[in-house]
Every structure is written in structure tokens, then in C-alpha cells.
Amino acid sequence: MIERLDVLLEESYGEMVSIRRYLHQYPELSFHETKTAAFIAEFYRKLGIDVRTNVGGNGVVAKIYGSKPGKTVALRADFDGLPIQDEKEVPYKSTVPGVMHACGHDGHTATLLVLAKTLYALRDELEGEYVFIHQHAEEYAPGGAKPMIEAGCLNGVDVIFGTHLWATAPTGTIQYAYGPLMAAADRFEILIQGQGGHGAQPHNTRDAIVTASQLVVALQQIVSRRINPLDSAVITIGSFVADNAFNVIADKAKIVGTVRTFKEGVRSFIREEIERVVKGICLSADCTYDYQFHQGYPAVVTHEEETRFLIDCTSSIKEVQFLEEVEPNMTGEDFSYYLQNVKGTFFFTGAQPRKDPTYPHHHPLFDFDERAMLIAAKTLGNAAITYHKKKQPHQEQDTIMNKG
Numbered sequence: 425m426i427e428r429l430d431v432l433l434e435e436s437y438g439e440m441v442s443i444r445r446y447l448h449q450y451p452e453l454s455f456h457e458t459k460t461a462a463f464i465a466e467f468y469r470k471l472g473i474d475v476r477t478n479v480g481g482n483g484v485v486a487k488i489y490g491s492k493p494g495k496t497v498a499l500r501a502d503f504d505g506l507p508i509q510d511e512k513e514v515p516y517k518s519t520v521p522g523v524m525h526a527c528g529h530d531g532h533t534a535t536l537l538v539l540a541k542t543l544y545a546l547r548d549e550l551e552g553e554y555v556f557i558h559q560h561a562e563e564y565a566p567g568g569a570k571p572m573i574e575a576g577c578l579n580g581v582d583v584i585f586g587t588h589l590w591a592t593a594p595t596g597t598i599q600y601a602y603g604p605l606m607a608a609a610d611r612f613e614i615l616i617q618g619q620g621g622h623g624a625q626p627h628n629t630r631d632a633i634v635t636a637s638q639l640v641v642a643l644q645q646i647v648s649r650r651i652n653p654l655d656s657a658v659i660t661i662g663s664f665v666a667d668n669a670f671n672v673i674a675d676k677a678k679i680v681g682t683v684r685t686f687k688e689g690v691r692s693f694i695r696e697e698i699e700r701v702v703k704g705i706c707l708s709a710d711c712t713y714d715y716q717f718h719q720g721y722p723a724v725v726t727h728e729e730e731t732r733f734l735i736d737c738t739s740s741i742k743e744v745q746f747l748e749e750v751e752p753n754m755t756g757e758d759f760s761y762y763l764q765n766v767k768g769t770f771f772f773t774g775a776q777p778r779k780d781p782t783y784p785h786h787h788p789l790f791d792f793d794e795r796a797m798l799i800a801a802k803t804l805g806n807a808a809i810t811y812h813k814k815k816q817p818h819q820e821q822d823t824i825m826n827k828g
Contacts, residue, residue: 425549426740429805432542433798440797443467444534445516451505451523451530454561454568457482460503460533464558467537473544480571482560487553488544494552494812498577498584499539499804500762501532502562511788526790528589528775531797533558535589539801543808551812555581559758565611565720567758573765583730584768585807586759587800589775591792592784596745597774598738598803601752602731605770606724607656607684608691609756614639614702615714620668620675629673633666635709636677640664642705643681646697657694658684658754684754686723695719723752724760724770731769737806743799746774755785773800 452460461482468475468486475486510517510524518524525531540556557577561568578584593599616639618632640661651657659681666677683698685691695717706713738744750772759770775796776782783789 425546425809426806429542429546429809430741430802432545433538433801433805436538436542437798440534440538440801441794443537444530444794444797447503447530447533448516448525449519451518451520451525453507453523454504454564455481457504457560461558461560464503464533464537468540471541471544473540479577480573480575481568483568483572483575483577484558485572485577486540486556486558488540488547488550488556490550490552490554491548492551495582496553496555496580497808497811498555498557498581498762498766498768499536499808500557500559500584500586500759501536502529502559502568503533504529504561504563504568506563506786508786508788512791514791524788524790526787527563527785528591528792529562531589531775531792531794532587535797535800535804539805542801543805550809553580554808562758565609565718565758567721567761569758569761573761578762578765581766583811584762584766585730585734585804586762586768586770587773587804588757588770589792589796589800590772591775591777591782591790593748593772593774594746594776595774595778595793595796596743596799597748598735598744598746598799599748599750599772599774600731600735600769601726601750602728604686604723604725604752606757606760607658607686607752607754608723608760609720610683610691610695611718611720612681612683612698613716613718614679616677616679616706617712617714618675618677618709621673623671623673626673630710632674632677632711635705635711636664636666636679638709639679639702639705642701643698646694646701650697651690651694655690656686656752656754657690658682659694659698684756686752721756721758722760722764724757725763726769727763727767730767731771733811734769734771734803734807737810738803741799741802741806743795743802771803773803
């Protein structure tokens with residue numbers, strides 16, 4: 425049946441590309457993806473597949489029932505865009521000003537839709553149940569995964585698999601990790617309140633810009649001097665705002681940043697340490713402050729047995745040329761919530777464009793090799809079907825294995 429799955433997916437590759445390009449032209453931001461959700465739901469309805477809408481927000485969940493008893497396997501794809509202007513000159517360029525699919529979620533959706541259609545065509549030969557989770561709002565915390573889970577999208581699910589098309593890895597590569605794969609992603613805001621005044625009379629003011637500037641430098645020392653070098657952590661200031669005339673000393677300044685960690689203990693320590701540093705610097709400058717720490721997604725931690733199983737499943741996929749065990753990535757993903765509730769794994773599917781240069785995710789010129797969607801569909805489909813069979817012993821592999 426795996427061979428038939430692969431053939432049907434290959435025959436449907438053109439449809440996969442067409443869906444992806446359509447979605448790329450009409451992106452919607454997190455928590456506003458009503459038209460995209462409607463498109464997904466209508467796709468399933470036309471096939472006669474059972475579908476639920478408004479799951480935990482704009483989420484869509486479809487289900488296929490095999491003719492034989494078995495386990496319940498869930499597959500997930502996200503479908504929100506980003507507030508970025510699409511600067512690519514391609515026929516499928518975004519038509520929505522200031523919004524684009526700059527992370528591959530259009531490809532994730534197209535992959536899962538066509539895979540679902542293919543599995544539905546094979547339903548008389550399938551065992552168990554297959555749940556297709558189309559998730560809204562992955563890009564912006566609190567995200568869509570948690571409310572979808574609370575709305576029951578994982579009820580009865582035995583295992584879940586998900587992938588991210590990865591434009592910085594060569595097409596034909598599957599990247600995976602045993603355990604931590606992606607970091608916890610938190611956000612913080614610090615408002616420094618000083619006392620503004622004339623630029624020529626600093627002694628009569630409490631300069632919020634100078635205080636905030638000291639804070640930017642001091643925060644970096646938390647990672648370099650307060651965190652064990654063997655523990656991974658990142659503190660990044662992404663925004664520093666104190667808009668004034670050239671001859672005015674700022675009354676207030678606002679800093680916004682992100683914290684990335686893997687261990688919960690490190691995560692909590694940094695949260696407290698930031699405030700300790702802010703408090704000390706503001707005290708020395710006679711300023712006051714407001715500190716807000718917004719806890720985002722937890723770390724993505726894959727389950728070892730399911731990860732080994734998925735890697736075994738790639739052995740029959742001719743397009744998969746390399747398997748690469750990778751170091752944890754400091755980007756974040758709310759797939760972490762699914763893995764906290766059921767067993768499963770998450771992996772990267774290499775999707776590096778064939779033309780140079782390669783632009784990273786969240787870049788205005790971002791694009792990916794659409795052939796990677798077929799690889800992702802075959803990998804997910806193979807894993808979903810094979811999970812009902814007896815697992816074969818895992819053969820130890822090198823960190824990077826060339827299958828060619």
C-alpha cells in the first residue's frame with residue numbers, strides 16, 4: 425500500500441503546487457484566517473470527508489476512518505501568514521499588502537490536504553483512524569495549538585507527526601532530533617520611566633534613553649555570566665523605542681525582546697534575573713519601570729521511540745537522500761503542546777530553493793523548493809500507515825547518513 429500511496433501522491437503533485445500557490449496569494453494573519461479555514465473545510469467537504477470547523481478558534485479538523493480497526497494517528501499543518509511585505513517577483517506573489525506566507529505554512533497546508541485526499545482514496549485498505557489537524561495562529565503566541573487541544577482535537581489520538589518545510593536545508597534532507605528540537609519562546613517588555621527635559625540641561629532630568637541603553641548591555645551578561653555555559657539560552661532585544669526631538673531628553677523608553685531556552689529551570693531563572701537587573705539599573709538612575717514577561721510556547725521535545733520509527737519509515741522514500749540528526753534550534757513552535765499531550769515527533773523537511781541566494785524564513789524574499797512538499801507528504805503518509813504495523817528494529821545510523 426505504501427507504493428500505491430507514493431504513486432498517488434506523485435500523480436497529485438500538480439494539485440499540491442496549485443493549492444500552495446493559491447494560498448500564497450491570499451495569506452491571512454494569525455487569529456484572522458477565516459477565509460483560509462473556509463477553503464480548507466470546503467476541500468474536505470467536496471471529498472465527503474468528516475470535518476469540524478471553528479476548533480479552538482479558526483482551527484479545522486478532518487477525520488478519515490479505515491475499514492479495519494487500529495490506532496488513531498494525527499497529522500498537523502499550520503496555515504497562518506506573517507505581517508511581512510512579499511517582495512518576490514513570482515506569479516504567485518501575495519496579493520495582500522503587508523502580509524505573506526514567509527515561513528512555508530502554505531506548503532504545510534497543501535501537503536496535508538493532498539495527503540488526506542490520497543489516504544481517503546485508500547480508505548478501504550487502511551487500518552484505524554487518521555486525524556488531520558489544520559491549525560491556525562502558530563506564528564503568534566498564545567497560538568492555536570493549545571486552544572485546539574482544549575477543544576478536543578487530540579481526543580483518542582495515539583500518536584502525532586508533524587513537519588516544517590525548512591528552506592535552509594537541502595531538498596532531499598530530513599532533519600530530526602531525539603528530545604529537544606526547538607526552544608521555548610518567550611517575550612518581554614520593559615518600560616523605563618524617567619523625567620524628560622531640555623537636551624542642554626541633563627542634570628535636571630532622568631534620562632530614560634541612557635538608562636535603557638545600559639539595560640540593553642547588562643541583559644546580555646545574564647547569558648554570558650549567570651547561565652551555565654552548558655545550558656543554551658538567548659536574550660535578544662528586538663525593539664528599542666524612545667521617539668523625541670533631537671534636543672529633548674527622553675521621558676520614557678520601551679524595550680521589547682525575546683528569551684529562548686530549553687530547560688524550565690533556566691527559563692524561570694532568566695525571567696527573574698531580567699527583573700533583578702532592571703530594578704538595579706533603574707534604582708541607580710532614579711527611574712521607575714514596568715516589566716512584563718509573556719510566557720510563550722514551551723520547547724519542542726520529541727519522543728525518542730516515535731522519532732526512530734519515523735526515520736525508519738524514510739528508508740523506502742527514494743526522494744529522501746540524507747538523514748541528519750541536528751542540534752536543537754532556538755526558534756519556537758507550538759507543536760510542543762501536542763507532544764506534551766501525546767507521543768509523537770516533529771522534523772524538518774529540507775526545502776532549499778534551487779536558485780541562489782537562499783533567503784531565511786520570515787524574510788520578504790522567502791520561498792522554498794515545492795518538491796519538498798511531495799517528500800513531506802510521503803514521509804508523513806508512510807509514517808501514518810506504517811504505525812499500525814509491527815515496528816521493525818531500528819538500525820543505528822550515522823549522524824548524517826547518505827542513502828544515495
